[in-house]
Amino acid sequence: MPEDASMLKEFVLEIPEQIGLPVAARRKPQAQSGEWPEGTRIVSADSHILESDLWIDRFPEHLKDQAPRMLFKDGGWDLSINGKSMTMEKQAADLCNTLECYPGFTDVDARIADLDIEGVEKELIFPQRLFGLIIFGEIANKEHVFGAYNEHIAEVCAKAPGRLYSVMVPSYWAPEKAEESVARCVELGARCLMVPIKPGNYESDGATIHYNDPRMDPLWAAIEASGLPVAFHIGESLPNDAPGKAGISGLMQFQGFRLNWGQLVFGGVFDRFPGLKAIFVEAGLSWIPGMLHDADLVYNSFAATVTPKLAHAPSWYWRNHCYATFMTDPAGLEMLHRIGPETALWSSDYPHQESTFGYTRSAIDAVFKATTVENAQMILGKTALKLFQMED
Structure with a gap:
């Protein structure tokens, strides 16, 4: 929060309650002050739960010394592999003080109590520190790292049936194993599958993974057959030590998913797998209209050189295959006619710093004010209920 109170008047944020908020760990859920229209159901399409020390007991005996460890020490949660910490000591303490030590991040009962106050019926649960493993380079023992996480998050969500729904990670590093991997995720109760923005290398030969490479088709085929959507989520970049690092890192991550969307569209993935649905998580909505215009411009202007030839104009694939989540995005909501209201998914991002936690009801009211x-009601929950098969 800016030290100069006069600066608060300069922000372009349009929800008064979100200006000058305390850190997430010191916020209180926003109580009801009015009624939403009849038939409204509120679903967060992106929320987070902090991982526990979940890997050590699930790793094979001969690999336990290579298992990630998640331990609380020196005032914060430390994630390490082979004794190498993935979190600087000060950063771990800062994360604890700002959000990771908030009760609802790890305690399901405390979490549900917050959701009830803020009016959120259901949440789709993404990881927290799992992104850290991706940030720090190639992950050894991916089958066990992600397999253990998938089992863990299934157990956590089972503590609140009908309220919490899991996102799991299939074998993106070994697409030839995708059918079995996706089937296991489905068996565990996944409602969405996640792959990294920057997937790294193939397990078998170390070649760089490109999502538009036909070599990845077994993965897309398995995901399409499962009926689950595939998600890309921001959070794979680490700020450097130069001035402004935190602001720059956040700003760049919110800029959108042109690369991943372009790979699926211009690579012909959606043409080959017409039932595939993709979700672009936590970058908001306002990046989409410009991207769609640019995609059509490129395809039209370079018609002789852009291959493969597509069955539709590039922008067509957005409204027929894609979705994006946002917390607050007044500019994006003004452009719903270009984005498609049926492709927009509201989320609280509970309980992150940039989440709506503490002003969730005001954020929901802002959606009602922005459109019909x-x-x-589609944006706030009805689309998510269907997309993530939450009507169980």
Whole structure:
């Protein structure tokens, strides 16, 4: 929060309650002050739960010394592999003080109590520190690292049936094993599958993974057959030590997913797998209209050189295959006619710093103010209920 109170008047943020908020660990859920239109259901399409020390007991005996460890020490949660910490001591303490030691991040009962106050019926649960493993380079023992996480998050969500739904990671590093991997995720109760923005290398030969490479088709085929959507989520970049690092890192991560979307569209993935659905998580909505215009411009202007030839204009694939989540995005909501209200998914991002936690009801009210009741109810929950098969 800026030290100069006069600066608060300069922000372009349009929800008064989100300006000058305390850190997430010191916020209180926002109580009800009015009624939403009849038939409204609120679903967060992106929320997070902090991992525990989940790997050591699930790793094979001969690999236990290589298992990631998640231990609380020196005032914060430390994630390490082979004794090498993935979190600087000060950073771990800062994360604890700002959000990771908030009860609802690890305690399901405390979490549900917050959701009830803020009016959130259901949440789709993404990882927290798992992104850290991706940031720090190639992950050894991916089958066990992600397999253990998938089992763990299934157990956590089972503590609140009908309220918490899991996102799991299939074998993106070994697409030839995708059918079995995706089947296991489905067996565990996944409602969405996640792959990294920057997937690294293939397990078998160390070649760089490109999502538009037909070599990845077994993965897309398995995901399409499962009926689950595939998600890309921000959070794989680490700020450097130069001035402004935190602001720059956040700004760059919110800029959108042009690379990943372009790979799926221009690589012909959606043409080959017409039932595939993709979700682009936590970058908001406002990046989409410009990207769609640019994609059509490129395809039209370079018609002789852009291959493969597509069955539709590039922008067509957005409204027929894609979705994006946002917390607050007044600019994006003004451009719903270009994005498609049926492709927008509201989320609270509970309980992150940039989350709506503490002003969730005001953030929901802002969606109703920005569009029709029908559109708002789709965005706030009805689309998510269907997409993530949450009507169980």
